[in-house]
Amino acid sequence: MTARSxxxxxxxxxxxxxxEALRRRAAAMPVNRIGRIGVSLIRKLCVGSRPGPFDVEVYPTVFARLHPQSNRCEKRALAGVQFFDREERLALGEALAASRSDPFVFVDLGANVGLYSLWLVSAARALGRKVEVLAVEPDPVTRARLEANLAASxxxxxxxxxxxxSETAGFGAMVEHDGNRGENRVQTSDDAEGAGVEILPIGEICRRNGISRIDAMKIDLEGHDEAALRGMFAAAPETLWPDLIVVEVGKGAELPPAVRLCLDHGYSLDQRTRLNALLRRGPSTAASHDGSRDAPAGAV
Structure with missing residues (x-):
């Protein structure tokens, strides 16, 4: 357990x-084109010329201090959060409800300000379930916002x-995007002393955090998604192969290499959303994973 202030x-x-009353009305907007237009107008009215941040409830029992002017996902969560990665969140909630794992283990790679991690917390509280979440975020400014949201919640x-x-261990430096912190990325470097970010493969991250099993994983690594998955499949034990993977794929018509890599390792493409792919592990490849579920991953 991690105590924060x-x-x-x-x-x-x-x-x-x-x-605030107007912002809350956005939650009642229908999930369709008309609702999107209404939510967009409400966001503009709420933010206006105010720089923020804004303290809001984003999901039931979960709160966040949002900075919508500099991060697109924080802007989307400020009002009308029912539109934020709806299919992805529903799939994760259903996986949690159906799982026999105790606790349910979720790994959030490229956690940003924690909107996926916080969704799992909210869903678990509603179901009376235990969850263990690992949120991985290399950017120090964004990570400070993540920690603030965890404290608020x-x-x-x-x-x-x-x-x-990524696929292997190393070092890198943060490269900032102009206008959207969610698109900041890590550039690898041969100069360890000049690079402030440690890069690790999934297996080592889990080892350091006492995680021996993963039930679901979200991956949004701004260009390192395929490499991270390649390292997991090559070197991590199969107990770390999640039953459900949500990975960013963009809007292109072709399946990106990260998805094809998962398909080659026994996953099936369950759904493709506007920006992500939802991949589920096949029964044969998940057999050893099911057998490990009586061994919690270090939760209290």
């Missing part, structure tokens, strides 16, 4: 009452790892 306390950056079951992820 938030300074200034949550609520200090709350929207004025009328704007009392999400002590979420551990945070500050490294980047």
């Amino acid at each position: 938030l300074d200034p306390p949550f609520g200090t950056c709350a929207l004025p009452g009328p704007l 009392s999400a002590d079951m979420v551990a945070v790892s500050p490294c980047a992820v």
Whole structure:
């Protein structure tokens, strides 16, 4: 368990009452084109010229201090969060509800400010289930926002790892995107002293954090997705091969190499959303994984 504090306390950056009431109305918007237009208008009214941050409830029992001006996913979560990666979150919630794992182990690679990790926390609380979450985020500014959101939500079951992820260990440097922190990326470097980010393969990250089994994983590594998966399949024990993988694929018509790699290792493409692919592990390849579920991954 990880105890965190938030300074200034949550609520200090709350929207004025009328704007908060308007923001909450966005949650009632239908999940269709008309709803999207309504939510977009409400976001603009709530943010206006105010720089933020804004303290809001994003999911039931889960809170966040959002900076919508500099991060696209934080902007999407400010109002109308029902539109934020809806199919992906529903699939993760269904996987949690159907799983016999205790705790359910979720690894969030490229966690950003924690919207996937916090969704699992919210869903687990609603179901009365135990979860163990590892959120991996290398960018120090974004990671500070993630830690603030975990503190605001009392999400002590979420551990945070500050490294980047790829096929093999090494070092790299953060390259910032102009206008969207979610597109910051890690550039590998041969100069370990000049690079401030440690890069690790999935197996080593799990070893360092006491994780011996993964039930679900989200991967959004800005160019390192295939390499991270290649390292997992090549070197990590099969107990670390998740039953459900959500991986960013973009909008191209062709299946990207990361998806084809999963298909080659016994996964099936369950669904392709606007930006992601949902891959499920086949029964034959998951046999050893099922057998390991009586051994929790270090949860309290």
